[in-house]
Structure formats: C-alpha cells, structure tokens
Amino acid sequence: MSSLITLASGLAPLESWAPLAARKARMCDVARLLSLINGYAAKGIMLPRTEFEMSENIRDFTVVTGGPELVACGALHFYSPTAAEVRSVAVREGMKGRGVGKLLVEALDAEACEFGLESIFAFTYVPGFFHKLGYVEVDRGELPLKAWKDCLRCPKFQCCDETAMVKKLQSVQF
Numbered sequence: 001m002s003s004l005i006t007l008a009s010g011l012a013p014l015e016s017w018a019p020l021a022a023r024k025a026r027m028c029d030v031a032r033l034l035s036l037i038n039g040y041a042a043k044g045i046m047l048p049r050t051e052f053e054m055s056e057n058i059r060d061f062t063v064v065t066g067g068p069e070l071v072a073c074g075a076l077h078f079y080s081p082t083a084a085e086v087r088s089v090a091v092r093e094g095m096k097g098r099g100v101g102k103l104l105v106e107a108l109d110a111e112a113c114e115f116g117l118e119s120i121f122a123f124t125y126v127p128g129f130f131h132k133l134g135y136v137e138v139d140r141g142e143l144p145l146k147a148w149k150d151c152l153r154c155p156k157f158q159c160c161d162e163t164a165m166v167k168k169l170q171s172v173q174f
C-alpha cells in the first residue's frame with residue numbers, strides 16, 4: 001500500500017517539490033523512527049520507545065518518506081479482531097501543517113480497513129487533528145482495557161490529560 005502527495009518542503013534535502021509517499025516501515029528505518037519519536041518524548045508529548053520495542057513492533061509502523069528523508073511515522077496496533085489503536089504518530093519538525101499527518105493517518109485508516117476492523121482509536125494531546133480526520137471523542141472507559149497498558153509507564157499516569165478518540169470504519173467484509 002502506498003499513498004502519494006506532492007508537497008513543498010523547507011528542509012534542506014527537500015528544498016524543491018518532493019513527492020512524499022506512505023509505506024510500511026522496514027528495519028532500516030528503526031534508528032530514524034527512534035530519533036523522531038524520542039525527540040518528541042523528550043518534550044513529554046509522546047511515550048519513549050526502545051530499539052527492542054521498535055524492532056518487535058516494526059510491522060505496526062507506516063512511514064512517510066520524501067526521497068531519502070523520513071518525515072513522519074505512525075503505528076496501527078491491534079487489540080482485538082475488530083479494533084486497533086493508532087499510535088506513535090509524529091511528523092518531523094519543519095514539516096508540520098503541510099498535510100503529512102493527514103497522509104499518514106489516512107494510510108493507517110486504510111490499513112485498518114484492509115484488515116476488516118470495525119473501529120480504530122487513539123489517545124492524544126491533539127484531538128483537533130484527529131477530529132479533522134473523522135475521529136470523535138469518547139469516554140476512555142469505552143476502549144479496550146489492554147490499551148491502557150502503556151499508561152502504566154507514562155509519567156502522566158496519575159494526571160492524564162490525553163483525549164480518547166474513536167473512528168468507525170467502513171471496512172470491506174469478506
């Protein structure tokens with residue numbers, strides 16, 4: 001699965017119009033994925049990931065690339081035969097606000113549909129972004145308990161300010 005858009009970029013390697021494409025991540029992406037995610041984790045807006053976790057879950061990840069550059073990532077993590085979480089969504093600084101996040105999450109939505117899921121959900125500090133992509137706010141009690149396991153290692157466990165959001169899917173039924 002691959003989605004294509006063409007965007008202007010202010011970043012040096014992409015100073016001209018560069019085609020951006022969403023594709024599944026590969027092991028060669030692990031170092032750059034860690035750099036992107038842990039950069040935001042250091043600012044307290046994402047959970048940090050280790051090389052082991054990233055390697056173990058690499059099949060969850062989709063990346064957006066522009067030429068040789070990795071500009072965004074996100075993951076689809078399955079919890080049940082009908083539901084998955086969209087997580088670890090990050091767009092590189094300098095590339096925000098250009099539709100890259102939308103391209104990425106739409107690729108994850110499409111992947112979820114291919115797997116026949118009924119819904120996808122996210123815990124997020126940016127509900128406005130997910131709202132634009134068709135997600136609606138729900139009580140977190142409506143989401144699978146297992147999805148809370150990451151919360152146990154979150155520094156904000158006792159004072160969580162993330163919003164739970166869900167999107168119903170129109171998946172193909174086989």
Ligand SMILES: CC(C)(COP(=O)(O)OP(=O)(O)OC[C@H]1O[C@@H](n2cnc3c(N)ncnc32)[C@H](O)[C@@H]1OP(=O)(O)O)[C@@H](O)C(=O)NCCC(=O)NCCS
Nearest residue numbers: 089090091096097098099100101102123124126128129132
């Ligand atoms: C949140 C994030 C993924 C958005 O990516 P992006 O590439 O900047 O978003 P896009 O340009 O694709 O925006 C798509 C739509 O969402 C809107 N949007 C983007 N960020 C938003 C925000 N923080 N609040 C409200 N709306 C937002 C855009 O205005 C756009 O709306 P439009 O289609 O009407 O023009 C990006 O800012 C990011 O990586 N942030 C840091 C990490 C993070 O917070 N990740 C989320 C973890 S759940």
